[in-house]
Amino acid sequence: MIELIIVYCLVSDTKSCIEKRLQMEEFSSPMGCTMSGQQRAQEYLREHPSYMLKGWRCEVNMPKQTWLDDGGASG
Numbered sequence: 174m175i176e177l178i179i180v181y182c183l184v185s186d187t188k189s190c191i192e193k194r195l196q197m198e199e200f201s202s203p204m205g206c207t208m209s210g211q212q213r214a215q216e217y218l219r220e221h222p223s224y225m226l227k228g229w230r231c232e233v234n235m236p237k238q239t240w241l242d243d244g245g246a247s248g
Contacts, residue, residue, distance in 0.1 A: 206231035
């Protein structure tokens, strides 16, 4: 299974981010996802104007990842 993962944040609060996973049949290969991923991410965000795109990626059979923000603190 190939998924497009979009990470988007509220325009009014850029630290409030959400990861959205889209499974699309058109992504028959990782290359297909890579080729159309950014376009699909932009289309999704046009429908949700209070958010801005932070990043996107394609994954093949991978579990959900957690985005951590440590505020720049070092361990």
